[in-house]
Amino acid sequence: MSAEKVILNHERFALTIERLCQQLVETYDDxxxxxxxxxxxxxxxxxxRIRTRLQSSIPDIAPLAYGKLDITFYRxxxxxxxxxxxxxxxxxxxxxxxxxxxxxxxxxxxxxTIQAALTALNHFGRPRSVELLVLVDRRFNRHLPIQADFxxxxxxxxxxxxxxxxxxETSGEDQILLYSSKEDV
Amino acid sequence: xxxxxxxxxxHLLGIKYLLPEDIQLIFETAxxxxxxxxRPIKKVPSLRDITIxxxxxxxxxxxxxxxxxxxxxxxxxxxxxxASASSVKKGETLLDTVNNILSMKVDMVVMRHPAPGAPHxxxxxxxxxxxxxxxGTHEHPTQALLDAYSIREQLGDLRGKKVAIxxxxxxxxVALSNIFCLKKLGAEVTVCxxxxxxxxxxxxxxxxxxxxxxxxxxxxxxxxxxxxxMERQDIKYxxxxxxxxxxxGINKALLHSLDKPIIIMHPGPINRGVEITSDVADSEHSxxxxxxxxxxxxxxxxxxxxxxxx
Numbered sequence: 115m116s117a118e119k120v121i122l123n124h125e126r127f128a129l130t131i132e133r134l135c136q137q138l139v140e141t142y143d144d145x146x147x148x149x150x151x152x153x154x155x156x157x158x159x160x161x162x163r164i165r166t167r168l169q170s171s172i173p174d175i176a177p178l179a180y181g182k183l184d185i186t187f188y189r190x191x192x193x194x195x196x197x198x199x200x201x202x203x204x205x206x207x208x209x210x211x212x213x214x215x216x217x218x219x220x221x222x223x224x225x226x227t228i229q230a231a232l233t234a235l236n237h238f239g240r241p242r243s244v245e246l247l248v249l250v251d252r253r254f255n256r257h258l259p260i261q262a263d264f265x266x267x268x269x270x271x272x273x274x275x276x277x278x279x280x281x282x283e284t285s286g287e288d289q290i291l292l293y294s295s296k297e298d299v
Numbered sequence: 300x301x302x303x304x305x306x307x308x309x310h311l312l313g314i315k316y317l318l319p320e321d322i323q324l325i326f327e328t329a330x331x332x333x334x335x336x337x338r339p340i341k342k343v344p345s346l347r348d349i350t351i352x353x354x355x356x357x358x359x360x361x362x363x364x365x366x367x368x369x370x371x372x373x374x375x376x377x378x379x380x381x382a383s384a385s386s387v388k389k390g391e392t393l394l395d396t397v398n399n400i401l402s403m404k405v406d407m408v409v410m411r412h413p414a415p416g417a418p419h420x421x422x423x424x425x426x427x428x429x430x431x432x433x434x435g436t437h438e439h440p441t442q443a444l445l446d447a448y449s450i451r452e453q454l455g456d457l458r459g460k461k462v463a464i465x466x467x468x469x470x471x472x473v474a475l476s477n478i479f480c481l482k483k484l485g486a487e488v489t490v491c492x493x494x495x496x497x498x499x500x501x502x503x504x505x506x507x508x509x510x511x512x513x514x515x516x517x518x519x520x521x522x523x524x525x526x527x528x529m530e531r532q533d534i535k536y537x538x539x540x541x542x543x544x545x546x547x548g549i550n551k552a553l554l555h556s557l558d559k560p561i562i563i564m565h566p567g568p569i570n571r572g573v574e575i576t577s578d579v580a581d582s583e584h585s586x587x588x589x590x591x592x593x594x595x596x597x598x599x600x601x602x603x604x605x606x607x608x609x
Contacts, residue, residue, distance in 0.1 A: 184331065186331070187331075187335065187343035187344070187345045187373075187603070188343060188344060188345075192345055192346075192606075192607065193348070193349075193606060193607060195607075197304070197305045197607070198304070198305055198603070198604065198607030198608075200304050200324075200327070200328075201328065201331035202331075203330075203331065203334065204331075204334055204335075209339065233344065234343075236340075237338060237339075237340040237342070237343075238338070238339070238340075239339075
C-alpha cells in the first residue's frame with residue numbers, strides 16, 4: 115500500500131494560489147501600507163509566488179514591501195528537541211510599524227510556528243494588523259488558539275499524519291502530499 | 300523538515316577539541332545572529348529559561364562585556380562573578396566555589412582563569428556546560444573563532460589564506476587557539492616575533508616560524524598582531540619596549556613598503572606605539588573594531604549551540 119496520497123495536484127495547485135492572490139487583492143486593493151512576510155524556510159516559496167503574481171497582475175502597484183522572517187530563535191521547543199534547528203536568513207529591511215502584515219506559511223498545524231512568528235514580528239515594530247495566509251490548514255490539530263485568514267486547502271487528518279507541500283523549485287513539481295504517518299516521509 | 304545540526308561537544312574548552320564542521324556550524328549560526336544584532340530590537344528569546352554565570356578569575360574588558368551582551372541578547376539570566384570581590388580571597392577552592400554556584404541551578408559557566416586547564420578540570424567534575432573564556436597561556440577559543448570569522452568575512456573561505464601572528468606567542472592563549480582554528484580551516488599560518496617569545500617546538504603544530512617582520516608581512520594576507528603580555532613575563536625576554544617597537548612593531552612605513560595592502564587585526568587591548576602604531580591600528584586596513592562586533596555574534600552562536608545540546 116502506498117503511504118502517500120496526492121491531495122492537491124499541479125493544476126489545482128496553480129488555481130489555489132491564483133485564488134489566494136485574488137482574495138488578497140479584494141482585501142488589500144493596491145497594497146499601500148501593506149507588506150508580505152514569508153515564514154522561513156518553507157513559507158517563503160509560497161510568499162515568493164504570491165509576490166511575483168501580485169507584482170505582475172496589478173499594473174499600478176508600488177514595489178511591494180516584502181520580507182522573509184526566520185523564527186528559529188523564537189521557537190518554544192528549543193532544548194526540547196533532539197537536535198537544534200539550523201536558522202535561515204531573516205530579510206526584513208523595513209519596519210512593520212503601523213503596517214498591515216500578511217504573514218505567509220505553507221502549512222498551519224499546531225500553531226506554534228505562527229506564535230513564534232508573531233513574537234519575532236514584534237521585534238520589527240508594532241503592526242497595525244496581522245493576517246495569516248496558509249496553503250494548507252490542518253484545522254483539527256491545533257495546540258493554540260490561532261486561525262488563518264486566507265486558506266488554500268483545508269485538510270482534516272489525524273495527528274500522526276504528515277502533510278508535505280512540494281515546490282517545483284525544489285522537487286520538480288507543485289503538489290501537496292498526505293502521508294498516513296510521519297515515519298513515511 | 301528543516302536541517303538540524305549540532306556541535307560534537309558539550310563544552311567549549313578549546314579549539315583543539317572542535318571538528319572543522321563544528322567551526323563551520325558556529326560561523327553559519329553567527330551569520331544569523333549578526334543579522335539579529337543589527338536590528339532595531341537586538342534581542343531574541345532563545346535562552347530565556349537558562350541561567351549563565353560568568354566566572355572571571357582574571358581581568359577582562361572585551362571578553363567579559365561581549366559574553367554578557369551575547370547572553371543578554373539571547374535573553375538568558377546572567378550572573379557575574381569576579382574573583383577579586385568574592386570568597387576566593389578567603390581561601391575557597393575553585394570546585395567549591397563553582398559547586399556552590401551550581402546548586403543555585405545554573406546551566407552554563409563561562410570562565411576565565413589564570414591556570415591553564417582550569418575549565419577542563421571543571422568539566423570533569425560538574426554537569427553544566429563550560430565555555431573557556433581564556434585559561435592562562437593555554438587557549439582562548441571564542442577569540443580564535445571571532446578572528447577566523449572576521450577573516451572569513453573579509454576574504455571568504457580561509458582555505459589557502461596566509462595568516463601571520465606577530466608578537467608574544469609564548470604567553471598568548473590567543474595565538475595557540477588561532478593556530479588550531481586557522482589550521483583546521485585550511486589556512487597557512489606563520490608566527491613572527493623575537494626568538495625568546497616563540498615557544499621552542501611550535502613548528503610541530505605545522506606553522507612557519509619567522510623572526511623577520513618585513514618578510515612575514517610581505518608573505519601574509521592577514522596580520523594578527525598580539526600584545527606583549529608584561530604581566531605574565533617574570534624575566535626579561537627583550538631589552539626594552541622601545542627596542543621591541545623598533546624591531547618588531549608594525550608601523551605605517553613598513554606597510555607602505557609592501558606591494559599589496561594586508562588586513563590588520565588585534566585582539567586588544569592594544570599597547571599603542573609598542574606592537575602597533577596608532578596610524579596602523581586606526582587605518583582603513585584595520586578590522587579591529589569589526590572583530591569586537593563579530594565577537595558578540597560568535598559568542599551568541601556558541602552559547603546557543605551549546606545550550607541546544609541539553
